[in-house]
Amino acid sequence: xxxxxxxxxxxxxxxxxxxxxxxxxxxxxxxxxxxxxxxxxxxxxxxxxxxxxxxxxxxxxxxxxxxxxxxxxxxxxxxxxxxxxxxxxxxxxxxxxxxxxxxxxxxxxxxxxxxxxxxxxxxxxxxxxxxxxxxxxxxxxxxxxxxxxxxxxxxxxxxxxxxxxxxxxxxxxxxxxxxxxxxxxxxxxxxxxxxxxxxxxxxxxxxxxxxxxxxxxxxxxxxxxxxxxxxxxxxxxxxxxxxxxxxxxxxxxxxxxxxxxxxxxxxxxxxxxxxxxxxxxxxxxxxxxxxxxxxxxxxxxxxxxxxxxxxxxxxxxxxxxxxxxxxxxxxxxxxxxxxxxxxxxxxxxxxxxxxxxxxxxxxxxxxxxxxxxxxxxxxxxxxxxxxxxxxxxxxxxxxxxxxxxxxxxxxxxxxxxxxxxxxxxxxxxxxxxxxxxxxxxxxxxxxxxxxxxxxxxxxxxxxxxxxxxxxxxxxxxxxxxxxxxxxxxxxxxxxxxxxxxxxxxxxxxxxxxxxxxxxxxxxxxxxxxxxxxxxxxxxxxxxxxxxxxxxxxxxxxxxxxxxxxxxxxxxxxxxxxxxxxxxxxx
Ligand code: ATP
Ligand code: MG
Numbered sequence: 001x002x003x004x005x006x007x008x009x010x011x012x013x014x015x016x017x018x019x020x021x022x023x024x025x026x027x028x029x030x031x032x033x034x035x036x037x038x039x040x041x042x043x044x045x046x047x048x049x050x051x052x053x054x055x056x057x058x059x060x061x062x063x064x065x066x067x068x069x070x071x072x073x074x075x076x077x078x079x080x081x082x083x084x085x086x087x088x089x090x091x092x093x094x095x096x097x098x099x100x101x102x103x104x105x106x107x108x109x110x111x112x113x114x115x116x117x118x119x120x121x122x123x124x125x126x127x128x129x130x131x132x133x134x135x136x137x138x139x140x141x142x143x144x145x146x147x148x149x150x151x152x153x154x155x156x157x158x159x160x161x162x163x164x165x166x167x168x169x170x171x172x173x174x175x176x177x178x179x180x181x182x183x184x185x186x187x188x189x190x191x192x193x194x195x196x197x198x199x200x201x202x203x204x205x206x207x208x209x210x211x212x213x214x215x216x217x218x219x220x221x222x223x224x225x226x227x228x229x230x231x232x233x234x235x236x237x238x239x240x241x242x243x244x245x246x247x248x249x250x251x252x253x254x255x256x257x258x259x260x261x262x263x264x265x266x267x268x269x270x271x272x273x274x275x276x277x278x279x280x281x282x283x284x285x286x287x288x289x290x291x292x293x294x295x296x297x298x299x300x301x302x303x304x305x306x307x308x309x310x311x312x313x314x315x316x317x318x319x320x321x322x323x324x325x326x327x328x329x330x331x332x333x334x335x336x337x338x339x340x341x342x343x344x345x346x347x348x349x350x351x352x353x354x355x356x357x358x359x360x361x362x363x364x365x366x367x368x369x370x371x372x373x374x375x376x377x378x379x380x381x382x383x384x385x386x387x388x389x390x391x392x393x394x395x396x397x398x399x400x401x402x403x404x405x406x407x408x409x410x411x412x413x414x415x416x417x418x419x420x421x422x423x424x425x426x427x428x429x430x431x432x433x434x435x436x437x438x439x440x441x442x443x444x445x446x447x448x449x450x451x452x453x454x455x456x457x458x459x460x461x462x463x464x465x466x467x468x469x470x471x472x473x474x475x476x477x478x479x480x481x482x483x484x485x486x487x488x489x490x491x492x493x494x495x496x497x498x499x500x501x502x503x504x505x506x507x508x509x510x511x512x513x514x515x516x517x518x519x520x521x522x523x524x525x526x527x528x529x530x531x532x533x534x535x536x537x538x539x540x541x542x543x544x545x546x547x548x549x550x551x552x553x554x555x556x557x558x559x560x561x562x563x564x565x566x567x568x569x570x571x572x573x574x575x576x577x578x579x580x581x582x583x584x585x586x
Contacts, residue, residue: 308338
């Protein structure tokens with residue numbers, strides 16, 4: 001690898017990370033001990049919202065700031081743990097009074113407004129199941145997910161209801177209640193209730209439901225990067241993984257101000273944008289507004305953010321905006337930077353080390369895993385381009401599928417499928433109404449992730465590509481990530497998506513779609529320069545044969561490049577499920 005390892009201070013020097021020595025933590029870790037960091041409820045009951053909110057009151061921390069909310073218009077609201085406990089109690093009482101009980105599904109379709117956070121935790125307190133939807137979904141994706149998830153209640157806003165739900169609401173007879181977060185009691189659309197009015201009437205005392213660890217708590221829909229999104233089911237026990245990975249992999253301390261930029265409509269926004277910072281007793285920062293480079297830097301500075309968790313798409317946009325902007329802000333409080341969702345190009349890691357004085361720490365996980373599984377821990381040296389090492393309590397492997405199950409691949413840097421040994425608490429317990437598909441994920445005692453990766457001699461994992469995206473060309477297995485990372489090194493390149501195109505001779509050939517940075521125009525000369533750069537970096541067998549320029553690449557709403565769509569369009573094939581597509585280049 002051409003990238004230098006970023007060395008970290010030896011344990012004991014400088015800041016005090018929660019995980020001081022990776023090998024020691026990995027060797028001594030047990031999930032039982034992790035569970036004991038939580039309080040639990042009498043009789044072995046466990047409830048995510050109790051661990052996130054109310055137990056801090058029992059420990060005398062009710063006055064501590066739990067949630068700081070920044071509105072689009074620069075208004076802000078602060079909620080202490082005590083206030084959050086009372087508001088979520090009110091929400092749980094609203095549900096109870098509406099006859100919504102254990103296991104009933106409560107959906108949310110809202111921007112990042114305070115009521116969304118209150119509804120999430122209040123639903124869990126009630127023993128009901130919470131399923132957040134991304135507010136930018138169109139009517140059909142909202143409907144299909146609510147139908148699949150058997151929604152009993154929807155929490156939304158009046159505008160979103162009128163635009164996206166009203167037309168088909170009566171087609172979903174099981175949908176009993178619609179609560180509008182921003183509506184008063186007069187002139188409500190028929191069949192809806194004012195959440196504010198209901199909350200005001202409700203008591204602020206509530207006995208949290210004594211949920212069992214394996215009771216269903218959350219349903220999260222996957223990002224739809226590779227096809228139709230699946231509804232992954234998670235249980236209350238998952239909180240043990242949220243808590244401990246927040247503590248070890250994101251290094252959350254109680255005095256931290258944590259900004260996870262993901263929307264709760266995606267699993268990251270729930271596991272680390274709500275649950276983990278709260279179980280760790282920290283302050284959670286929520287920004288209602290969408291990405292804007294200046295706003296983000298201002299927020300990092302003014303809110304004295306210490307732990308920042310974001311995604312490669314945002315990091316690429318910040319890189320595009322330039323290092324000079326970063327330098328204009330006082331970011332001295334920023335202590336730990338982490339990224340998830342897509343491969344993080346080594347270029348971005350090196351850039352961040354320069355722009356912020358500290359690098360982004362990539363970590364890997366999926367909606368299905370519920371929490372971080374592979375991470376670059378704060379005390380661990382970073383190899384730019386690597387996802388890091390398995391979190392304590394998680395056994396990972398590289399495997400090959402064969403006729404009789406799977407075999408583990410022991411040789412370093414050999415490509416295979418990334419597999420995890422089932423048993424960590426936040427593992428999904430099913431895909432909604434897709435039992436067969438769920439069962440097929442488990443082979444020979446492993447959960448197979450569908451991602452291809454390699455492990456080096458030091459135990460670091462390297463992402464190669466999704467099994468669906470990997471290119472087979474003239475006997476070579478080519479991961480799009482490697483090709484994309486090489487092109488990203490070129491100063492003109494802002495974003496790249498790489499696909500395989502069928503070829504009668506090679507099987508497939510590599511084609512790249514490139515979006516350029518401001519100030520660069522597509523030209524034949526630039527195309528040649530990029531092809532040359534890639535050939536020099538990757539060799540002729542792996543380098544793209546062809547490059548097309550695009551103003552934008554198609555992405556999911558969570559910011560992932562949709563290679564399947566680049567491919568379908570290139571080959572004139574059906575485009576498949578587009579419910580999560582954000583920027584459409586057509
Ligand atoms: P779908 O399953 O619907 O196609 P999706 O897989 O994108 O969508 P998510 O569960 O949100 O849905 O994303 C998990 C996937 O994202 C992983 O399987 C992996 O392919 C990718 N991913 C997440 N983090 C990383 C990372 N750090 N490096 C590389 N890839 C990552
Ligand atoms: Mg997936």
